[in-house]
Amino acid sequence: MTQMFIKKAFVPLLLTSALLTVTACTKEPVAAPKVPSTDTTAPTTGIKYTASFKDGKYDPPITLTTINQISASTTFKNGETMENNVHTKWAKERLGINLKYNWTAPAANKAFETRLRLALSANEDMPDVVAIAGNTALANDLIDSGKFMEVGKMWEQYASPLYKKAVNEDPSMWYPFMRKDGAYGIPIPEYSMNDDTVFYIREDWLEKLNIKAPTTIDEMEKVMDAFVNQDPDGNGKKDTYGMAAAFRDSLVSTQATAGWLFGAYGTMAEIWNEKPDGTLAYGSVQPGVKPALGKLRDWVDKGYIHKEAALMDETKAAALFTSGRAGIIAGPHWMTLFPLADLMKNVPGAKFKAYTLPKGPDGKQGRKGNLNFSGSVLINKNAKNPEAFFVYQNYLFENFAFPGKDSEFKYQFAEGYDYAIIDGKPTADTTKIPGGRVIPQKYTIAFEGARIPSTQMEAYANLAKGNGPTNQFEVRSSLIADAPRLQAATINLALKDISYREKYTAPPTKTMKSRWDNLKQQEKDTFAKIIYGEVPLDEFDNFVKTWESSGGNTITGEVNEWYQSVKKK
Structure with a gap:
């Protein structure tokens, strides 16, 4: 079991290491980056277009090439594809931008990353625009290839006021993409606390077994034992699990995560934490x-946990819960709609509820929290119409991110896709949308349309109080904020002060470039062997010593040198 887990984890790391040796590192990370201006007090000035631009669109249309990673939640209807759908038609009709996809690949199993790295190592021509979800290491490898332009000056000239406001909520989101001569990646703003963890528990199992939801680790073990040994599904078989967990890609993943367990012991694995003394x-x-x-x-x-958790990604682990075989899963507030709603479809009478996270032996709680950005956009040095990305993204920020009452996006992205009008009222109920609900905003270049970090949780906080919507964004949010999601969002907001967020967001340090992949592989190997009983728990102490002497201490010094320089700003 463990060897299979290690082999799967090792292959992409080998590829990453090999490609780093052929990728030119011509631009060193800056110590204290001077981020591009996010001043929204003045309108954008000096707008220049590289093609005929009339009435808010290119006329005739221009072509903007790109690529796309397709996630498991990106689905289509009406015979559409990523290359030809309601979104691509909208971009051409509304903005005069003909989106052309050089290629697409699934995000699962790192297929997109592998395809892009192979293109990079083969020195293939890059598209006009490349959007990278998460994965700042991949974005930095692309930046270091020398194929993409400095975008800070274009940002100051072309980004719209609301676009700048979204990024200005957390200017540190620029840090991973800065070099001595400027910014080379445009951060993709994400909703605050969007991926922060809450607990979901089978409420019907708790009721059947007459037990309460756990508030501590000790109580949780008793609940999991009951879920495994007291036949909560009533089929007379011992075929249920206490908790669904996904260990294949990370122990602190987004869905089916074990991050909260590390938090209960006062740390967060796999990321850089800030200590009480202000160091990382x-x-x-x-x-x-x-x-x-x-x-x-x-x-x-x-x-209590499936023995094949080491082979499970988030989708497979969630399926263990939605098929009725696991009683607990940890993940974001949005899981209520997808995929957890499938539980009720698959198991008649089943129900779940969101709960707070169990406390550790010292009363601690903690969870991995998402940053206020979800990725980056890079623009090719040879793009014929480089400002076209801003034309496109400005429109989405000014009209989709926080819509007005008359916006074409006032309910969702497109009628008949992510909402329908029934008896004069909008609904996002998939059973009432002909052909079911799909989400066109996931087809957009930046994956989720356009997001302002603070808006979503603020909207849910108001809606959860039972107040009516106070603006059109809350109207739109209310279409997907059913009772389970608002209940989960309330738990999420109550835990806002216990999230650990990655504190090192700069490009790789000098020693990271040569040592980090090996250190990460040692970590994966050791943790997997400990979890599966191949080595004693005390092997962790040996791992720490080896980590420190094999470059970890040097990297820690480099990371803190950067962090202290940033904090002085």
Whole structure:
């Protein structure tokens, strides 16, 4: 089991290491980046177009080439594809931009990343625009290839006021993409706390077994034991699990995560944490990781967690819950709609509810939180119409991100796709939309249309109080904010102060470039062997010593040198 897990984790790391050796690193990370201006007090000035531009659109239309990674939640209807759909038609009709996809690939199994890295190593021509979800390492490899332009000056000239406002909520989102001579990636703003973890528990199982939801790790173990050994689904078989977990790609993933367990012991594995003294430390080598790994080891051994969790990605782990075989899953507030709503379709009478996170032995709670950006957009040096991306994204920010009452996006992206008008009222109920609900905003270049970090949770906070919508964004949010989501969002907001967010967001340090892949592989190997009982728990102590002497201490110094320089600004 463990060897299969290690092999799957090792292959992409080998590819990454190999490609880094052939990728030119011509632009060093800047110590204290001077981010592009996000001043919204003055309108954009000096607008120049590279083609005929009339009445808000290119006339005749221009072509903008790109590529796309297709996630599991990106679905289509009416025979449409990523290359030809309601969104591509909208871009051409509204903006005079003909979106041409050089290629697309699934996000799953790192297929998109592998395809892009191979294109980079083969020195293929890059498209006009490349959007990278997450994965700042991949974005930085593209930047270091020398194929993409500095975008800070274009940002100041072309970005619209609301676009700048969205990024200005957290200017540090620029840091991963800065070099000495400017910015080379445009951050993609994300909703604050969008991926932060809450607990979901089978409410009908709790009721059937007459037990309460856990508030501590000890209580949780008793609940999981009951879910495994007291036949909560009533089929007379021992075929249920306490918790669904996805270990294949990360122990602190977004869905089916174990991040909250590390948080209960005062750290967050796999990211850089800020210590009480204001310095940064890598979470995976902190003392709290050892007891957390010990718990995971016990839970796998006792059958509380499926023994194939090491082979499960988030989708497969969530399916364990939605098929009725697991009683607990940890993940974001939005899981209520997808995929957890499938539970009720698959298991008649089933129901779940969001709960707070269990506390550790010292009363601690913690969870991995998302940053206020979800990726980046790079613009090719040879793009014929480089400002076209801003024409496109400005429109989405000014009309989609926070719509007015007369906006074409006042309910969702497109009628008949993500909403329908029934008896004069909008609905996002998939059963009432002909052909079911799909989400066209996921077809957009930046994956989710346009987002202003603070808006979503503010909207849910108001709606959860039972107040009517106070603006059109809240009207739109109310279409998908059913009772389960608002209940989960309320839990999410109550936990706003316990999230660990990655504190090191700059490009790789000098030593990271040569040592980090090996250190990460040692981490994956050791943690997997501990969890599956191949080595004693005390092997963690040996791992920490090796990590520190194999470049970890040097990297920690480099990371803190950057962090202190940024904090002085």
